[in-house]
Amino acid sequence: MxxxxxxxxxxxxxxxxxxxxxxxxxxxxxxxxxxxxxxxxxxxxxxxxxxxxxxxxxxxxxxxxxxxxxxxxxxxxxxxxxxxxxxxxxxxxxxxxxxxxRPDNKPIQTLKQITPATQDMLRNAASFVSDPKLSQALLRLASNKT
Missing domain, CATH: 3.30.300 (GMP Synthetase; Chain A, domain 3)
Known part of the structure; x- marks a missing residue:
């Protein structure tokens, strides 16, 4: 060979x-x-x-x-x-x-603001959840803080 x-x-x-x-x-x-x-x-x-x-x-x-x-x-x-x-x-x-x-390497769009209605829903859900960490995470999400 x-x-x-x-x-x-x-x-x-x-x-x-x-x-x-x-x-x-x-x-x-x-x-x-x-x-x-x-x-x-x-x-x-x-x-x-x-x-x-x-x-x-x-x-x-x-x-x-x-x-x-x-x-x-x-x-x-x-x-x-x-x-x-x-x-x-x-x-x-x-x-x-x-x-x-990804085409054109465009950044992924993220949602900047949560509507007031969604914030209220998240706060209500947080009050019903028995897990303290999950409840805290829902409250943080409702306040738009990461």
Whole structure:
């Protein structure tokens, strides 16, 4: 079996620029790989290539069930993906959970004021509750203090 080639081996031809050009090339290659593998992996999921080095493809997904499925069926996916020219040396797939991101990173809106009617209901509920901690929490909520 031949040694896998490191596609991202840095050439010493360029002047050092803090490895920015090298990292940019890596990210570009991983984006291309992401587009290639996306339709071949379990759906519906938005897979992303995080790394491909020494025959190990590291990809991320947001759905734990899809990640588990890919992990269990890894051998079948390796045989399918290794037919692509870019992944001929593929030997193993590492699948990691990616944290879901909210669109536009907008802050979650919180309710600032409780209506007077709701405050009265909370105070009345607090008077009926026998648990002192719960009663105190309801009173705090009714007074809009956190």
């Amino acid at each position: 031949s040694e896998p080639t490191n596609v991202f081996q840095q050439a010493r031809k360029h002047v050092k620029t803090g490895n920015l050009s090298f990292l940019t090339k890596q990210v570009t290659e991983w984006k291309k790989l992401t587009q290639l593998i996306q339709p071949l992996l379990p759906q519906p999921e938005h897979w992303q290539v995080a790394c491909y080095e020494y025959g190990v493809l590291t990809i991320t997904g947001e759905n734990q069930a899809m990640i588990s499925q890919l992990g269990y069926l890894q051998k079948q996916y390796i045989s399918q993906l290794s037919q692509l020219d870019e992944l001929k040396a593929l030997q193993k797939i590492h699948v990691r959970l990616r944290v879901k991101t």
